[in-house]
Amino acid sequence: MTDTAMGLFGIMTSRRLSNPPIAEPEFCSQLCRAAPQYDLEVLVFNPEGVAADGQSVRGYIWINGQWEYKQAAAPDILYNRCLYATPGDRRKAAAALNALYRTLPWSRGLPGKWQVYEILRRSLKAARWLPETRLYTGTGDLGTMLAEREYGIFLKPHTGSHGKRTLHAVRLNGKQGGGLSLRGRDGENKPFRHAFSRVADGLDWIHEFIGQRRYIIQPYLQLTGNGGQPFDVRVLVQKNGRGAWSLTGMAVRMGHRGSLTSNLHGGGTAVPALPFLLAEYGNTANDLIEELEEAAALLPPLLEEACGRLGELGLDFGIDAGGRIYLLEANSKPGRTVFRLTGDRRAAKLAAENPLRYARHLLLHSAAIRKQQRRQFRYRRENDINGS
Known part of the structure; x- marks a missing residue:
């Protein structure tokens, strides 16, 4: 140094x-x-x-x-x-x-996706943004969920990132020949597709694919734009130089048409949020931005209270055709490439430098605590010497 x-x-x-x-x-x-x-x-x-x-x-x-x-x-x-x-x-x-x-x-970091869901669902305000979520326990519950949902279910690892080892499963009706259709990404983030004439065979394949890993199950949500491309909104919130949460920026991440995820590591790209939402949702776009800002203000303190001090969070939201917002994931080690791709120079600069501002705040704060502790020690020692 x-x-x-x-x-x-x-x-x-x-x-x-x-x-x-x-x-x-x-x-x-x-x-x-x-x-x-x-x-x-x-x-x-x-x-x-x-x-x-x-x-x-x-x-x-x-x-x-x-x-x-x-x-x-x-x-x-x-x-x-x-x-x-x-x-x-x-x-x-x-x-x-x-x-x-x-x-x-x-920063202390976040636990896995299931624990994050359990933390947030206790808040009535936060729960409205949570999709139905269950922990994978075997093929029985999975088969039941598949039978109840027209668009199928989405499975993702309890821990993991970048869309790796995610899976969409949907039951095919009689006109489609029956059975089970699967598409997903493997451990190297490469896309794959499988079809099974018997649902039971597909469920067995999923069980083997999951192995000993913990997975969560959610209904498959129709989160695509008018052009058929999957998208989500990445919202980056960070602690600033005063140690307070601040909204750094937001951007839309888009995947290729027919892709399972919009993650950049899966081949997606990023565009500015407001113009995209205006094109997709018209006059309600500003209301969506306000709701995303509301969620960005509410969720970090809730997670911090349960998990310990945090420094930054990448919050990923999906929006369906009706304008309903869903929290898809919270990440305590977020990337920030989206702002370079969208050309948002202000957000890109903040995203890169806020970790330094917060680090300086923590160091100054910890020095003040040590100084206070030393003063308290001297005060106690002087009292001991004086017999007080």
Whole structure:
């Protein structure tokens, strides 16, 4: 850390087969370039770079337009942005976090999708945005849900991101030949389709596809635009330099016509929210924007109260043809590529720099707490000495 920086901000990312071997290098380099404005220095590292005793970290800093390898003391504050593709990835990250127990966490993160649903459904105001959700327990309940829903059901992993291993299943009627039709994305996010003449065979295939993973089941919602393309609205909310929640921006993510999801990692793109919603919903578009803003103000404090301090959230909303809004997912490690794709320079700048503003706020706040604790200790010691 330089002599002028007030703190070292550590960004822990998943390991990638690249040089340097870090995820999200563009975002990380943005953090590094902007950090001096906030009297911070940024070190980006993988879980493997953390010493077993937590005293030092090996990672990368951005200097003169390039990444440079560096070993440093443990960071003052840490943002864990690791995504876990395997149980081994999760274990490595957990070991690194345990070693860095003295470091102040930037955010506590969210639990899985089922727990998030359970938290939010307790609020009457939040519950109106939640689609019906059940935990997958076997083919029996799945078969019942399929029989009751014309458009089928949607399954997604309890933990996971980018639309990987998601699945849409729908029963075919007699005119369609009966059976079960499936489409989804595999673990590498590649699309697939299967058809089964017997529903039972399709249910068995789904059960094997799920394996030991926990899944949630929701009704398949018709969330497509007039052109048949799936879309959702990504709303990014972040803590600012005062430690308060603020709305950074929103954008519509669109998938290809016939695609299962609108996720950018699945080949989607992004467009500005208001023009898209005006074209799709006419005069009600502004009302939809206001409702999305209302949800963005309500949901983060509810989740934070249950899960612990959070730093930012990506909230993904679907909107059906009638204008009803559904919360599809809440993500505590959101991407921010949508704002670069839409050309929203203000939101892109805020999205990249708010983590630094909040990190500085946390460091200043923690320093004040330590100072107060020292004053209280001196006061108690003086009273002890004086016999009070």
